[in-house]
Structure formats: structure tokens, C-alpha cells
Amino acid sequence: DKADESAIRVYDYVQENCQTDSRNYFILNKKSSAYPALKAKYGKGIIPKYSLRHYLSIFNASYFISSELSNHVLNDRLYIDHLRERIMSVPLVFLQHGIMFAKPVDNPMAFGFHKDKNQYNIYKSVISSELEAGEFYKMKYDREDLILTGLATFDHAKLVDGADKIAFMPTYRYWEEGLIYTNRIEETSYYRVLIKIIKSFEEAGLLDRLLIVPHNKFSQYVYQNLPQYKHIISDNPSEALKVSKVFITDYSSAIYDAQYRGAYPIFYWEEKDYLIRQYKAIPPVNEENAPGPIAYNTQELIRIVKHAIENQYVVEDEYKEKYLKINSFNDNQNTKRITDFLKEHQII
Known part of the structure; x- marks a missing residue:
């Protein structure tokens, strides 16, 4: 398609x-x-x-x-x-x-x-x-x-001129499909984390920079249920990656694509324990090898975002080294x- x-x-x-x-x-x-x-x-x-x-x-x-x-x-x-x-x-x-x-x-x-x-x-x-x-x-x-x-697609992975968005892309939560597909999205953790991030960025005066990027399977439902925030929701992850100078996720591999393009990567793990329980397995990316800073609550997240902006999105050497162990080619x-x-x- x-x-x-x-x-x-x-x-x-x-x-x-x-x-x-x-x-x-x-x-x-x-x-x-x-x-x-x-x-x-x-x-x-x-x-x-x-x-x-x-x-x-x-x-x-x-x-x-x-x-x-x-x-x-x-x-x-x-x-x-x-x-x-x-x-x-x-x-x-x-x-x-x-x-x-x-x-x-x-x-x-x-x-x-x-x-x-x-x-x-x-x-x-x-x-x-x-x-x-x-x-x-x-x-x-x-x-x-x-x-x-x-990956062949990485050869063409770039940011557009003037890219300045701060993307938030929570990973797919397959266990909540039933609730979302029956229009009960407000009962899901996926919806709650989106609202929490939106409110935090609103309070920090950064809402105009925020770009919510729901998973493809959920994007239509998120868009319908957040009409007041339609202007900051993207239903096309490929396009969102091109304009995002900061990329935030919990466990989406899209963060490696974003980092290759030159975005500043941030891992938001406030729900880490909950996600691990639902996965019934431990993710390979962790505190030791994550190629970006980790935030465990929204206060830390906003602080790291502001740090990235103030430092012109320069990724620290320790994270560059960790990234090259995950993606060896540049x-x-x-x-x-x-x-x-x-x-x-x-x-x-």
C-alpha cells in the first residue's frame, strides 16, 4: 500500500x-x-x-x-x-x-x-x-x-530542514486491542499515557512542539477520541520521523530510526514494570545499553527535553557509543x- x-x-x-x-x-x-x-x-x-x-x-x-x-x-x-x-x-x-x-x-x-x-x-x-x-x-x-x-531504509533516513517537533510514540499494546476496537479507548493505559504526556507538555509551555504519534493500529481511534488535540496528532510515523528533532518512546524500535536521522532520543519508562508484566518477558534495551537518557516520570522527561533543546540536540558521546552497538552502520x-x-x- x-x-x-x-x-x-x-x-x-x-x-x-x-x-x-x-x-x-x-x-x-x-x-x-x-x-x-x-x-x-x-x-x-x-x-x-x-x-x-x-x-x-x-x-x-x-x-x-x-x-x-x-x-x-x-x-x-x-x-x-x-x-x-x-x-x-x-x-x-x-x-x-x-x-x-x-x-x-x-x-x-x-x-x-x-x-x-x-x-x-x-x-x-x-x-x-x-x-x-x-x-x-x-x-x-x-x-x-x-x-x-x-536496514536499506536507513540509507534514506533524514530530517527535513527546520525539523523541530518533539515526537512521542508509545509502543503497541496488543492486550488493549479489544478495548480500543470497541470504542473504550479511554479505559486503556495507552490513552492515559497520551493524556499524561499532553498535559505535562501543556504545563511546560511546549505543547506547540509536541507531536503525538500513535501506533498505526490505534491512530484512527486516538484521533477520534482527542478532537481538541487533532493538530498535534500524526497518523503517519514515516512523516513524523522526518520532522522530529526529539524522539520519545517506551519500547518502540522507531527510536533507532529517529536517532540515525539526527534526533535526540529519550526513553520514557514510567510504566516499565507494567509493560514488562504485560509482555511476560524482559525487553533487551535496558538501563545499561539504552542509547539515550531515561526518564521515569514526566518531571524528568520535561527536564531532559529542555536539556536537549538548550544543547541544540547534541547527543552525548556515551549514547552514540551505545547506539553503534545496536546499529553498526552509518x-x-x-x-x-x-x-x-x-x-x-x-x-x-
Whole structure:
């Protein structure tokens, strides 16, 4: 439905820089704002979503190369056995859409991705550091299942000129889906933490700088239930990252994307114990390795935000060093490394 993550970066690079024997296609919804330009540029290389060619491409594919798991090549849930079996059998080069070093991978809701439990034919997964590789080992993957290249999307990760927003992006809380989808969002901890942050920034005179970035699955409901704050709510995390000079989260991996762009990272862990109880597992990012300052209440949070502003958003050296252990690459050559691997293994 969109063309703004690693898959389109790899496709662009292959089309523009590589001579290959393979036939490479990118599937995109005609309603996407990127569709006209990409269709004009690549012609038949762009396949309209849900077209006959889309279905044929699934049965013709030797590999899937995607930022998402294989089922997303068509739909999130699929009940046509023959088609589902085909999707599950095609080898996937998993580009990831974030560094897997935030929420715990050993929580029960993540078991579907564990190597010994998932039904996908994951041939290789992109990682950004040996530290991140440790998270895959917890899920029974071997080193040979991983390619250390960095995320392709990071090669294009930048802040826009004049970026000055302070983004707050609490992570997805799957256990509150039922309440949110039945219009009982005000009963959730997700809603309460948003209100708490908004009020704190309002009292500090920083509300005009604040940008609330709800998780995609919750954004519509947040927007509907906070009409008085619509002007500070973003329903597009990709766009929010471009304008945010400070990025605050509890356990969203988007903070690593923000830091790569040049944003000042802050971890807000007032609800840390509650989140760990709900995850039923301990997150890998902690007090020792977090690549940014930690706030345990809103008073500390506002103090750190003001410190970042006063110091022109310069990230301290200790946090830079910790960040490089989580994301080892800063040369904007991730896409080339991925493509070199694809060529070397005759995938393209």
C-alpha cells in the first residue's frame, strides 16, 4: 500500500544499478500516492495490487524480498489454502522494518516469528549488529540465517530542514486491542499515557512542539477520541520521523530510526514494570545499553527535553557509543550490501 520502506529502496537500487538475469517486480496499490511516479518510471515492473498479474507473480516467484513477512505479499489473513501454501513455501529475504532490539522477542505474542514455530520460509533476515543477532538466537535462528548489512531504509533516513517537533510514540499494546476496537479507548493505559504526556507538555509551555504519534493500529481511534488535540496528532510515523528533532518512546524500535536521522532520543519508562508484566518477558534495551537518557516520570522527561533543546540536540558521546552497538552502520551503504548479497547468492 506504500512505497517508503526497505523493499522499495532495494528495488530502486537493483533497477538503477544492477544488470541481472532475474525479472524483478514491485507490487503496489494503485491508490498509493507513489504509484503514478513509480509506474511511469518502471512500467511493467510495477504490478498493481490485486490484479491478475499480482496473483500470477505469487506463483511465478522464486523469492520474496520484503520488509514484511510473506503473508503480506497479498493480505494479512488468507483463507484460500492453495494460495496460502504457495505464499508460505516461497523463500523470503526479510528486510525488516525496524531494528529488533526494543520489545522482547520472547514474549508470547512474538512466538509466531520464532524459527521453530513460524510457518514462513524465511531464507535470510537482515540485521544491523551482532547485538541484534542475539535477539534472533533467542528465537532459535542460526548465524547463517542472518545477513549483517543494516536496514536499506536507513540509507534514506533524514530530517527535513527546520525539523523541530518533539515526537512521542508509545509502543503497541496488543492486550488493549479489544478495548480500543470497541470504542473504550479511554479505559486503556495507552490513552492515559497520551493524556499524561499532553498535559505535562501543556504545563511546560511546549505543547506547540509536541507531536503525538500513535501506533498505526490505534491512530484512527486516538484521533477520534482527542478532537481538541487533532493538530498535534500524526497518523503517519514515516512523516513524523522526518520532522522530529526529539524522539520519545517506551519500547518502540522507531527510536533507532529517529536517532540515525539526527534526533535526540529519550526513553520514557514510567510504566516499565507494567509493560514488562504485560509482555511476560524482559525487553533487551535496558538501563545499561539504552542509547539515550531515561526518564521515569514526566518531571524528568520535561527536564531532559529542555536539556536537549538548550544543547541544540547534541547527543552525548556515551549514547552514540551505545547506539553503534545496536546499529553498526552509518555509511548509507546498507542497500548496496543487501544487493551485493542478493547477487552473490544468485537471488537476482
